[in-house]
Structure formats: C-alpha cells, structure tokens
Amino acid sequence: MKNLFKKIIYLIEEASYMCGILGYFSPKFDVIHFQQALKSLNHRGPYGQGFTCLANGALGMVRLPMSGNSPTAVPPQVLNYTAAFNGEVYTPGHQLKDEVETLILALRKSSVPDGMFAIAYWDEVNQELVLYRDQFGIKPLYYIYQPEHSLLAFSSELKPLLELLDKPRINKKVVAEIVSTGVSLEFSTLIEGVNILAPGTKMTFSFTEQGFHLRRTEIIKNEFKEEFKEIEELIGKSLNVCKDTFRKTALLISGGVDSNILNTYLDLGYERFNLQIEGHNDSPPNSTLVKKINFSEHDFLETLRKAVKNYASASRMTSLLMYQKLSDGLGDAGYHSVIVGEGADEMFWGYSRHLELWENHNNLNTNKFATYWFGNYFSNSHYLSDSLRQSTYETIDKLTRDALSKGFESAIEIFDLNYSLEPLLRRSDHLLMSRTIEARTPFLHCGLAYSLPRDIRIQNGLGKAELYKILRKRSPTWMPRAKKHFRAPLSDWNNAKTAMRKEVSNSLDFLQQVGLEKLTSNTISVIPDEQLFTLTTLSIWKQEFGKYL
The missing domain is CATH 3.40.50.620 (HUPs)
Known part of the structure; x- marks a missing residue:
C-alpha cells in the first residue's frame, strides 16, 4: 500500500502563513495541469508555492508570509504528516511547522486551538487524508468527492477546481436557493458536486488501491471560554x-x-x-x-x-x-x-432580527423564523419552476425545524x-x-x-x-x-x-x-x-x- 505513495516534492523555500490550498487525486491526474491550476491561486500567496505528488494526485500550497520569516518548504512536513495550510494558529512565536503540528495534534484529540485556518494533511502512518475548516469558517475550503470516479479534490477557491474538472454542470437547486434566500442552504455551490466544507467540519478519507474513501465526518468546535475575563x-x-x-x-x-x-x-x-x-x-x-x-x-x-x-x-x-x-x-x-x-x-x-426574535419568540412558526434571515423567500421564488420552488420550501422547512428542535437560542x-x-x-x-x-x-x-x-x-x-x-x-x-x-x-x-x-x-x-x-x-x-x-x-x-x- 505505502509503495503507492511515492512522493515527488516540488518547492520554493519561503516563509508563510496566509496561503492557498489545492489538492487533486484522480486517475486522470496530470502534473502539468495541476501546476497550472495551482498558479491560479497565486494572488493568495505570491511569495512562493510548492506541491507534493502523492500516488494519483498532488497536494499543493501557495504562500503569503504574515507572522514569521523562517524559510520552510511547502507543503510543510511535520512528524508523519504532509500538510497544505491556510491561516494561522494564534500561538506567539511559533513558525509555520509549529502551527501545523499544533493544529494536527489538536485535531487528532478532537479539539482545535485558537486561530483561523483551513488545512489538508496526509497521514503517512494511517494512510489517511484529513480536511478541516475552522469553526467560524474564516478561511474557506471547497471540495468535490466522487468515489465512483475515484475523485477527491479541494481548494481555497472555486476556480482551480473548475480548471481541473471535466465538464462541470450548473447546480439548479443552488440557483433556486440563492434566488429565493440569497444563500446556498446546504453548503453547496453553483457547480454540481462541488461543496463548501462547513465550518468546524473534519473529514477523514482512507486511501486504498481504488483511491480515497470517506471514512468519517466530525464536527469539532471549541467555545474557548475564559473564566473571569472581562x-x-x-x-x-x-x-x-x-x-x-x-x-x-x-x-x-x-x-x-x-x-x-x-x-x-x-x-x-x-x-x-x-x-x-x-x-x-x-x-x-x-x-x-x-x-x-x-x-x-x-x-x-x-x-x-x-x-x-x-x-x-x-x-x-x-x-x-x-x-x-x-x-x-x-x-x-x-x-x-x-x-x-x-x-x-x-x-x-446586533441585528434588528435578534431584538424582534427575542420579543416574539413565543409566536414563531418555521416560516416566520426563516424569514428573519432569508427575507420573503416565497415572493423571491416567484419566477422559479414549480418543482424548484417546492424543493426550496421543503429544504428551508427541514433546516428550520431541525434547528428549532435544539432550542430557540x-x-x-x-x-x-x-x-x-x-x-x-x-x-x-x-x-x-x-x-x-x-x-x-x-x-x-x-x-x-x-x-x-x-x-x-x-x-x-x-x-x-x-x-x-x-x-x-x-x-x-x-x-x-x-x-x-x-x-x-x-x-x-x-x-x-x-x-x-x-x-x-x-x-x-x-x-x-x-x-x-x-x-x-x-x-x-x-x-x-x-x-x-x-x-x-x-x-x-x-x-x-x-x-x-
């Protein structure tokens, strides 16, 4: 199994934290095509880039130095992990490898340190690839997972994925949701199959001869409460x-x-x-x-x-x-x-909806609750086809009922x-x-x-x-x-x-x-x-x- 993961490393040494991530694993992987897609993230990290080829794909990263200048190859390798990292762990004095190690070890214990980050790391020992996005979603991460095609890809932005995918199609369901509510309701994008990793979500993929397979999805969030602090x-x-x-x-x-x-x-x-x-x-x-x-x-x-x-x-x-x-x-x-x-x-x-909800919480139904965020989605959906309109209503109703079942606040x-x-x-x-x-x-x-x-x-x-x-x-x-x-x-x-x-x-x-x-x-x-x-x-x-x- 491990022989499949023969590493080829391409790098430019430059210190960095705020960056961009790109990963692509598929039988159709082409290194030149991957390099071109990685370049489309250069505005996120114009001070250096690198990638590591792993089996039928690669893990890449572009870099923007923010808090430290110590030279480090990208994507960095710490312990038994190779990681593409975007963001910062707020630990004074730490450099890139320290922050990556701190975050990975915390995630292995189902906790997260303070900071803003998205990370993708390969665990050489357990033959696993892990994705995680910080609990508020300060740093973005898009992904596409199609096990039937042995495809796993992810990126800090949508465009690199579009450059790597074959004939993507528009997602009419998301069109209807954005037209009706202003947002995508289930962390999907306008491209079928390309999703946004929800804040606080950790996805673990195991590697086999057939490619990556989703092993588990976890929600890892800390409230970081500090007692006796004003x-x-x-x-x-x-x-x-x-x-x-x-x-x-x-x-x-x-x-x-x-x-x-x-x-x-x-x-x-x-x-x-x-x-x-x-x-x-x-x-x-x-x-x-x-x-x-x-x-x-x-x-x-x-x-x-x-x-x-x-x-x-x-x-x-x-x-x-x-x-x-x-x-x-x-x-x-x-x-x-x-x-x-x-x-x-x-x-x-601080929004007006909070005061209105607080004053009227005894007289709320699911439609009224959802309206505080989505506006008049019944009116906004007027021009949609009947099937798309009905599907959007059903999605809103389910999401609202599920949320309210956990309590008003x-x-x-x-x-x-x-x-x-x-x-x-x-x-x-x-x-x-x-x-x-x-x-x-x-x-x-x-x-x-x-x-x-x-x-x-x-x-x-x-x-x-x-x-x-x-x-x-x-x-x-x-x-x-x-x-x-x-x-x-x-x-x-x-x-x-x-x-x-x-x-x-x-x-x-x-x-x-x-x-x-x-x-x-x-x-x-x-x-x-x-x-x-x-x-x-x-x-x-x-x-x-x-x-x-």
Whole structure:
C-alpha cells in the first residue's frame, strides 16, 4: 500500500502563513495541469508555492508570509504528516511547522486551538487524508468527492477546481436557493458536486488501491471560554493577536459600534480606512484621521463584475461591491493585512432580527423564523419552476425545524453562523485575497465570541448592549445610532438599476434554462431592487464562469 505513495516534492523555500490550498487525486491526474491550476491561486500567496505528488494526485500550497520569516518548504512536513495550510494558529512565536503540528495534534484529540485556518494533511502512518475548516469558517475550503470516479479534490477557491474538472454542470437547486434566500442552504455551490466544507467540519478519507474513501465526518468546535475575563479585556487581547504581523496593517472603520470599539484600542498612528459611498456615507467620528476610499454609482457595474468573479457565486449581498472597492483601495496602498469587525453582530446579537426574535419568540412558526434571515423567500421564488420552488420550501422547512428542535437560542446561533456569518466571512476572504490582503477578525478569537451569555446580549431593548457600554466607557463622546447595514444604496442609484435590468435581459435565456422559467422580458422591469441585484450577479457569474460549463 505505502509503495503507492511515492512522493515527488516540488518547492520554493519561503516563509508563510496566509496561503492557498489545492489538492487533486484522480486517475486522470496530470502534473502539468495541476501546476497550472495551482498558479491560479497565486494572488493568495505570491511569495512562493510548492506541491507534493502523492500516488494519483498532488497536494499543493501557495504562500503569503504574515507572522514569521523562517524559510520552510511547502507543503510543510511535520512528524508523519504532509500538510497544505491556510491561516494561522494564534500561538506567539511559533513558525509555520509549529502551527501545523499544533493544529494536527489538536485535531487528532478532537479539539482545535485558537486561530483561523483551513488545512489538508496526509497521514503517512494511517494512510489517511484529513480536511478541516475552522469553526467560524474564516478561511474557506471547497471540495468535490466522487468515489465512483475515484475523485477527491479541494481548494481555497472555486476556480482551480473548475480548471481541473471535466465538464462541470450548473447546480439548479443552488440557483433556486440563492434566488429565493440569497444563500446556498446546504453548503453547496453553483457547480454540481462541488461543496463548501462547513465550518468546524473534519473529514477523514482512507486511501486504498481504488483511491480515497470517506471514512468519517466530525464536527469539532471549541467555545474557548475564559473564566473571569472581562469582555473589554478580551477585545484587547484578541486585537493584539490579530495585529501581530510584520505586514502593513490597517483598520476598516465605519460609523458603527464594532469597528469604533476596535479603534479605541489602536494608537493614533495606526492606519484607518473608511469607504465613502455616494449617497450613503457612513463616516466614523474624528474622520479626519481616516483615509477615504470613494465608491460612486459610476463604478457600479465594473466593480460588481470584478466582485462576482472573485466571489465565484451569485449573491444577494450588495456588500460584495463595497468589499471589492475596499480591497482595491487597500491593495493600491500596499497593504497585506486589515482588521475587520465581522462576527460582532452574530455573536453579540446586533441585528434588528435578534431584538424582534427575542420579543416574539413565543409566536414563531418555521416560516416566520426563516424569514428573519432569508427575507420573503416565497415572493423571491416567484419566477422559479414549480418543482424548484417546492424543493426550496421543503429544504428551508427541514433546516428550520431541525434547528428549532435544539432550542430557540441554539436555532438563532445555527442560522446566524450558517446563513449570515459564513457567507460574510467567505466574501471578505475572497474579495480581499484577490488583492493579497488578509482579513483579521478580533471578535472571533480569544474566547470573545462566547464570552457573553445569550440571556444578557439584549438589554433594555438594545442588542449588543455590552459592546455599547464598553464603547461609551472608552469613548464618552460616542453617540449611539440605529444599526446601518453595510449595503449599497440601490434604491437611489437609478443608473445602476438600469444597468442591472440590461444585464438580466441579456441573460434571459440562460436564467430560464437554469430554473427561472416564469421570468420574462416584461417582468424584468418590475423586479424589486434586491432581487434584481441577485439575478444580476447570477447573470455575471455565467459570463465569468460559463466557459467551464
């Protein structure tokens, strides 16, 4: 058996942490084709790449040095393991091999250290390949597993997999889910058979002469609770580990509570950036200290096209536009690291839905509960074929019932993590890493995310109450304000809406073919803004990725 795993190692020695992963195992494996696919991840790690050929495939990695400069071959080999690693284990002073070893040994004991990471490692002794994605999903990992074809492949992004697959097909079920709810409901992608590894999931594959076979799937999550720690202290501790890098690092700041809390911990010389959106500015206090990145309606379509290409999916999130603009602005300024406030709303209950759910939890049915995340999915699914619409309803109903069976508060956490935080984190990763910029997320580390009991997250009719208290203490002039969502002002951008209707009209045949059978040239003119945006991203996705289909 072990003779099958004759290793051939290709490497460039360069220190790194934030990286990209690619693995492909198939009887159709071709090393030149694999190298070409690996190069498509160079924006995630332009400072070196390497891969190890293992039997009928290879495990590869590209590298972006962030926290250490000690030269190490990639993918690194530690103990009896060869690993492709993307991310960082927050252990002060450790280098790449130390972090990989720490993570692998922890996973073998069904625990995980603090950090953000996706990893794929080959266990030489047990002849196993393991995939794992961190429990919040800060670092992405896509995979395809077809045992009937002896195929296992995985990557930090979708595009390398498309370059390696034979004639992939569009997933109409996921089209229907995104059109109806804005997200994929079961961690699938728009490509049949290509899935997103769910946060906190460990998959173990055993190797035989017939290839890899899934042996077990486990969920490994730690709450990282630290007793007797004040939230204010934990924020500072987490921010310190997130900004521990030799790279130029900046803070993305808006007028909201999350980024402004982080702002109070940083000295005046720390760079801060704010996105100035035409017709919808959200400036922080003392904005004279903040560098501005401008985004106007004139930039809409070009920015959206680039964002969809980098996100590699259709979406309802208009924040794709803003993150693409931020990414370009930060990249042009020479940054490789940025601190963001993702996770605070989900973990401390900062959205309006949390307050409404809290006040009405005795009068909820499955449809009403799901609507808080998915909006009016009955209306959004209007143009779908009857079978796709019914299938989507059934999936939503099952997921909602399963979540609520675990209790009201647990159901909120499940939906928040799966249908709010995970897409937001994947958006941040893909759009920022398109310009080789790492997103750091202080609200998700050092036990901070689970530091506050659920029953006191809402106080006196205010969500994120403890965070507001901390901000008022640290910045007494701070004035509370209503929650502003990070969204493009589509209702005010008439030229953008005209451009979207044109894109959807030009893609009408395609949209009808993938399930929107009831969409016509006449109905396009009356589609609501939010739904029009979703269909536009689907149309652009086809333009960018249709060559693979």
